[in-house]
Amino acid sequence: xxxxxxxxxxxxxxxxxxxxxxxxxxxxxxxxxxxxxxxxxxxxxxxxxxxxxxxxxxxxxxxxxxxxxxxxxxxxxxxxxxxxxxxxxxxxxxxxxxxxxxxxxxxxxxxxxxxxxxxxxxxxxxxxxxxxxxxxxxxxxxxxxxxxxxxxxxxxxxxxxxxxxxxxxxxxxxxxxxxxxxxxxxxxxxxxxxxxxxxxxxxxxxxxxxxxxxxxxxxxxxxxxxxxxxxxxxxxxxxxxxxxxxxxxxxxxxxxxxxxxxxxxxxxxxxxxxxxxxxxxxxxxxxxxxxxxxxxxxxxxxxxxxxxxx
Amino acid sequence: xxxxxxxxxxxxxxxxxxxxxxxxxxxxxxxxxxxxxxxxxxxxxxxxxxxxxxxxxxxxxxxxxxxxxxxxxxxxxxxxxxxxxxxxxxxxxxxxxxxxxxxxxxxxxxxxxxxxxxxxxxxxxxxxxxxxxxxxxxxxxxxxxxxxxxxxxxxxxxxxxxxxxxxxxxxxxxxxxxxxxxxxxxxxxxxxxxxxxxxxxxxxxxxxxxxxxxxxxxxxxxxxxxxxxxxxxxxxxxxxxxxxxxxxxxxxxxxxxxxxxxxxxxxxxxxxxxxxxxxxxxxxxxxxxxxxxxxxxxxxxxxxxxxxxxxxxxxxxxxxxxxxxxxxxxxxxxxxxxxxxxxxxxxxxxxxxxxxxxxxxxxxxxxxxxxxxxxxxxxxxxxxxxxxxxxxxxxxxxxxxxxxxxxxxxxxxxxxxxxxxxxxxxxxxxxxxxxxxxxxxxxxxxxxxxxxxxxxxxxxxxxxxxxxxxxxxxxxxxxxxxxxxxxxxxxxxxxxxxxxxxxxxxxxxxxxxxxxxxxxxxxxxxxxxx
Numbered sequence: 001x002x003x004x005x006x007x008x009x010x011x012x013x014x015x016x017x018x019x020x021x022x023x024x025x026x027x028x029x030x031x032x033x034x035x036x037x038x039x040x041x042x043x044x045x046x047x048x049x050x051x052x053x054x055x056x057x058x059x060x061x062x063x064x065x066x067x068x069x070x071x072x073x074x075x076x077x078x079x080x081x082x083x084x085x086x087x088x089x090x091x092x093x094x095x096x097x098x099x100x101x102x103x104x105x106x107x108x109x110x111x112x113x114x115x116x117x118x119x120x121x122x123x124x125x126x127x128x129x130x131x132x133x134x135x136x137x138x139x140x141x142x143x144x145x146x147x148x149x150x151x152x153x154x155x156x157x158x159x160x161x162x163x164x165x166x167x168x169x170x171x172x173x174x175x176x177x178x179x180x181x182x183x184x185x186x187x188x189x190x191x192x193x194x195x196x197x198x199x200x201x202x203x204x205x206x207x208x209x210x211x212x213x214x215x216x217x218x219x220x221x222x223x224x225x226x227x228x229x230x231x232x233x234x235x236x237x238x239x240x241x242x243x244x245x246x247x248x249x250x251x252x253x254x255x256x257x258x259x260x261x262x263x264x265x266x267x268x269x270x271x272x273x274x275x276x277x278x279x280x281x282x283x284x285x286x287x288x289x290x291x292x293x294x295x296x297x298x299x300x301x302x303x304x305x306x307x308x309x310x
Numbered sequence: 311x312x313x314x315x316x317x318x319x320x321x322x323x324x325x326x327x328x329x330x331x332x333x334x335x336x337x338x339x340x341x342x343x344x345x346x347x348x349x350x351x352x353x354x355x356x357x358x359x360x361x362x363x364x365x366x367x368x369x370x371x372x373x374x375x376x377x378x379x380x381x382x383x384x385x386x387x388x389x390x391x392x393x394x395x396x397x398x399x400x401x402x403x404x405x406x407x408x409x410x411x412x413x414x415x416x417x418x419x420x421x422x423x424x425x426x427x428x429x430x431x432x433x434x435x436x437x438x439x440x441x442x443x444x445x446x447x448x449x450x451x452x453x454x455x456x457x458x459x460x461x462x463x464x465x466x467x468x469x470x471x472x473x474x475x476x477x478x479x480x481x482x483x484x485x486x487x488x489x490x491x492x493x494x495x496x497x498x499x500x501x502x503x504x505x506x507x508x509x510x511x512x513x514x515x516x517x518x519x520x521x522x523x524x525x526x527x528x529x530x531x532x533x534x535x536x537x538x539x540x541x542x543x544x545x546x547x548x549x550x551x552x553x554x555x556x557x558x559x560x561x562x563x564x565x566x567x568x569x570x571x572x573x574x575x576x577x578x579x580x581x582x583x584x585x586x587x588x589x590x591x592x593x594x595x596x597x598x599x600x601x602x603x604x605x606x607x608x609x610x611x612x613x614x615x616x617x618x619x620x621x622x623x624x625x626x627x628x629x630x631x632x633x634x635x636x637x638x639x640x641x642x643x644x645x646x647x648x649x650x651x652x653x654x655x656x657x658x659x660x661x662x663x664x665x666x667x668x669x670x671x672x673x674x675x676x677x678x679x680x681x682x683x684x685x686x687x688x689x690x691x692x693x694x695x696x697x698x699x700x701x702x703x704x705x706x707x708x709x710x711x712x713x714x715x716x717x718x719x720x721x722x723x724x725x726x727x728x729x730x731x732x733x734x735x736x737x738x739x740x741x742x743x744x745x746x747x748x749x750x751x752x753x754x755x756x757x758x759x760x761x762x763x764x765x766x767x768x769x770x771x772x773x774x775x776x777x778x779x780x781x782x783x784x785x786x787x788x789x790x791x792x793x794x795x796x797x798x799x800x801x802x803x804x805x806x807x808x809x810x811x812x813x814x815x816x817x818x819x820x821x822x823x824x825x826x827x828x829x830x831x832x833x834x835x836x837x838x839x840x
Contacts, residue, residue, distance in 0.1 A: 169433045176418045176429050183416035186380070187430035187480075188401025299419075307380060 020255035025154035027233035030205025038178035038300035042098025045230025046105020051210025072211035080203015091304035125219035178298030337386035361534035379403035409486025419466035471502040500821030580609030583780035589639035599625035601804035614795030622804035662747035675727035680708035715740035732763030
């Protein structure tokens with residue numbers, strides 16, 4: 001146990017924690033846009049898998065990771081759009097259609113993987129970029145300012161999303177549509193259009209979340225490599241009470257606990273492996289049960305919008 | 311209010327151009343199975359308040375939703391200042407200077423007043439919100455029109471009257487020259503109605519054109535310059551308000567003469583049948599919705615419970631019906647403590663309950679008329695023999711009740727959801743009253759019910775009183791409370807503000823109590839309590 005509380009180990013935990021938080025941030029912030037507009041998309045994990053595959057495959061074939069990232073965004077956007085058609089236009093039960101989308105992404109990404117690759121291959125992903133000056137601060141520079149671009153992007157997304165949601169007319173429309181679509185409708189806001197935009201945007205960000213695994217953190221693709229991260233991302237939206245900063249808090253808490261259990265294993269601390277792996281999930285459920293503010297939940301969440309009867 | 315007093319440049323105080331005249335000509339709107347508007351002509355001019363009067367389902371709201379761009383007419387034209395308009399969405403109507411205050415407020419509770427006003431508008435700062443500027447303008451408008459409201463408050467913190475002011479400000483901010491008000495008084499206390507009317511009169515003087523939708527005759531007579539009556543989607547007639555009266559308008563609405571005043575004999579008080587002692591009941595959000603309420607209802611009297619919606623009446627009714635747990639206090643039904651008894655035990659003791667939500671709590675809407683009529687007694691003869699239902703008896707009794715209570719239905723096998731609101735209410739009444747209850751809890755018995763059925767239900771309640779039932783009548787309709795009650799208790803924020811004598815209570819006195827003012831209440835209470 002003594003090995004755990006040395007400075008290098010603590011710095012290591014923080015460093016891996018920040019990296020681990022990256023996919024959750026993209027996926028959860030995307031889902032926050034979706035849910036604030038009154039739709040929930042349970043298919044995040046499926047979109048992440050497709051994003052991870054297309055990012056990896058295109059990046060590998062073209063030799064350019066940026067093309068890979070773009071492909072992941074495009075695929076995510078399309079899957080988001082599909083969800084929007086089903087849940088907004090066709091007004092299907094969102095819980096079911098989201099699970100359908102998840103199964104679709106899981107199945108298709110496995111199929112494509114088997115058809116296009118012979119086995120698990122790895123790729124040289126996005127490399128760390130040390131930020132000038134800040135990167136030279138002793139200890140902190142290494143831990144905070146020596147990451148790859150997708151990690152920085154994830155953390156920049158938080159203030160950006162918060163700004164869009166709370167400081168722009170567009171954000172006001174998103175929140176209004178999620179709370180009282182009838183009211184928005186009477187003010188001439190196109191409820192379905194707003195929801196199409198948010199659900200597609202959420203899909204695109206989930207695509208990036210997937211790519212962040214396959215071309216910037218783990219740098220390989222494997223069947224079902226997310227193993228349910230997309231569902232944790234949805235839980236984090238509730239945990240963060242639908243606010244980007246709150247979501248970041250949840251993502252960090254979860255990721256630090258996860259990093260801690262990884263280091264426990266690395267250091268060979270005598271602690272049952274299975275419990276270690278369970279730890280972050282158990283923590284999340286506990287924190288969720290204690291922290292969730294139902295009052296903050298968008299009133300129209302999960303309810304398709306139709307203009308009232310006469 | 312002629313056009314001469316208005317400004318000469320054709321502008322409103324908001325700077326917006328006036329709508330001198332709006333005409334709807336030959337409007338037709340169909341919904342599956344319903345002709346909601348049948349060649350309706352309607353017009354309004356700058357400076358006047360034109361009331362649109364009609365029963366629920368007469369097509370008033372449908373007509374106005376077409377003017378506001380929410381529906382498109384199947385036929386007919388809308389002209390503004392002589393120019394034909396085609397509204398594809400509310401945005402088009404707003405641009406043309408039309409504003410609408412909906413019956414159910416169209417506000418986002420989790421946003422502030424200013425945010426609600428700014429919602430959907432272009433910001434002067436492009437992609438950034440410009441709430442400071444909006445706030446300044448909101449303050450100007452609220453000053454100009456006497457619409458007091460705190461621009462920075464969250465909407466969920468505001469009282470109903472304030473929320474309505476926000477709605478009016480929203481429309482004015484968008485430059486509304488013509489304002490449609492859909493049943494604007496339904497949720498207000500009499501004093502708030504007075505404030506609203508003052509604002510409306512000022513707006514008319516300033517050159518706005520106002521359309522006032524209502525089914526309340528005295529309000530229409532008090533506020534409008536002209537009245538147009540709709541019935542079954544058609545215009546029945548149009549009158550200058552000065553040249554008409556309640557009796558004529560009621561007849562136009564219903565299509566036959568209507569009794570507006572009931573004859574009642576003095577109450578023949580019997581024993582206390584329902585006693586409520588220091589009752590505390592929790593609300594949906596954990597707070598106490600009913601706080602220390604004590605009431606007694608005697609056999610042979612109607613005790614009216616008045617109050618603005620959301621002051622604990624619904625929770626009290628549910629607690630009395632056994633549908634909501636009681637935190638403390640006691641309920642005595644015919645002398646027995648039933649505080650923690652389930653609904654079945656209370657029904658067995660002779661209590662009947664007419665719930666507020668007739669489709670959700672009063673009936674099973676997919677079930678037939680006959681099945682709904684035996685909901686409470688299906689396990690007893692003549693409706694069942696041992697473990698079998700007796701279908702012949704069920705049909706026979708159902709047919710008799712449907713006749714006796716005037717329920718208009720194709721047959722007793724018709725699902726209840728296909729009946730109109732008034733007929734569903736008569737069906738519930740038939741089920742509950744045919745059990746000869748000792749105590750009747752009637753919650754909003756005529757809400758959303760047409761005048762004809764309302765009159766019928768009122769007569770039945772008075773008959774029941776005559777027959778010695780103790781009736782607790784819970785209603786937000788002051789006219790109904792005053793027409794039927796022997797005593798009136800007023801509820802405010804979960805407490806009984808006071809109890810007054812029914813026949814002599816005035817609307818003003820009740821209105822003050824509904825706003826929580828206890829003035830004189832104590833004194834009165836002593837005099838009335840028996």
